[in-house]
Amino acid sequence: MRWGLIALFLTISIGGSYLAIWLRPKGPDAERFSFEVLNTYPHDPNAFTQGLVYEDGFLWESTGRRGQSSIRKSKLETGEILQQHDLDDGLFGEGLTILDDQLYQLTWTSGIAIVYDRKFNKVNEFKYDGDGWGLATNGTDLIFSDGSDVIKFLDPKTFKERRSIRVRRPGGMRVGQLNELEYFEPSGRIYANSYLTDFIYEIHPDTGDVTKVIDLSGLWPSKDRPADGLLNGIAINTETEKLLVTGKLCPKIWELRLFPKEK
Numbered sequence: 001m002r003w004g005l006i007a008l009f010l011t012i013s014i015g016g017s018y019l020a021i022w023l024r025p026k027g028p029d030a031e032r033f034s035f036e037v038l039n040t041y042p043h044d045p046n047a048f049t050q051g052l053v054y055e056d057g058f059l060w061e062s063t064g065r066r067g068q069s070s071i072r073k074s075k076l077e078t079g080e081i082l083q084q085h086d087l088d089d090g091l092f093g094e095g096l097t098i099l100d101d102q103l104y105q106l107t108w109t110s111g112i113a114i115v116y117d118r119k120f121n122k123v124n125e126f127k128y129d130g131d132g133w134g135l136a137t138n139g140t141d142l143i144f145s146d147g148s149d150v151i152k153f154l155d156p157k158t159f160k161e162r163r164s165i166r167v168r169r170p171g172g173m174r175v176g177q178l179n180e181l182e183y184f185e186p187s188g189r190i191y192a193n194s195y196l197t198d199f200i201y202e203i204h205p206d207t208g209d210v211t212k213v214i215d216l217s218g219l220w221p222s223k224d225r226p227a228d229g230l231l232n233g234i235a236i237n238t239e240t241e242k243l244l245v246t247g248k249l250c251p252k253i254w255e256l257r258l259f260p261k262e263k
Contacts, residue, residue, distance in 0.1 A: 048248045
């Protein structure tokens with residue numbers, strides 16, 4: 001029995017080593033970027049941020065947790081909440097985007113997407129399979145993540161899938177647990193929070209290739225975070241074309257300038 005256990009251990013160890021080598025990017029990785037904080041704005045520290053959009057001079061946000069989920073509109077500069085609609089207690093709010101003057105909000109495990117007008121009146125509802133995590137738009141499609149390495153492009157009128165991409169770093173290593181999404185029109189790229197990390201990935205919308213890795217380490221130090229505090233929430237300040245980021249239960253929103261890290 002001892003020799004059998006030893007053989008099993010060796011098989012697992014060797015197999016694990018080959019798996020690690022297989023998963024490692026082959027050749028150069030995507031270019032890494034760091035950040036400079038340009039501005040800091042107040043943010044509700046009780047908001048479990050799931051979706052973030054900046055449009056028409058206001059911040060639009062979806063928050064999560066059952067019994068605490070909401071959709072809200074606020075002033076970026078002051079953090080003042082101007083308007084809020086609370087979801088039913090059984091729903092867990094997730095990704096948010098705005099298209100054609102309507103707000104689309106996902107829910108986590110309920111498989112329900114809710115559509116609102118700008119006064120947060122419900123105007124439609126869609127059903128979908130699986131989890132809902134992040135949501136963005138390129139002006140034509142809804143861009144949808146479910147926590148895997150797949151990003152789907154949906155018809156906003158039917159919520160049916162038009163196409164999908166699998167997100168990969170150079171060398172083929174998959175990038176899973178894609179969370180909150182944002183589409184940046186000038187570059188034509190998707191930005192995605194990576195759940196449980198301080199990374200944001202820039203993704204080519206046609207191929208799924210990771211074109212940048214944005215390392216936000218040190219932006220929100222671990223010692224300053226509550227137990228469930230994670231970076232999550234990406235928006236584009238359309239006046240400055242700079243990145244706005246926040247987190248779950250985070251008291252701040254940061255406006256960032258990005259620059260390549262030294263190799």
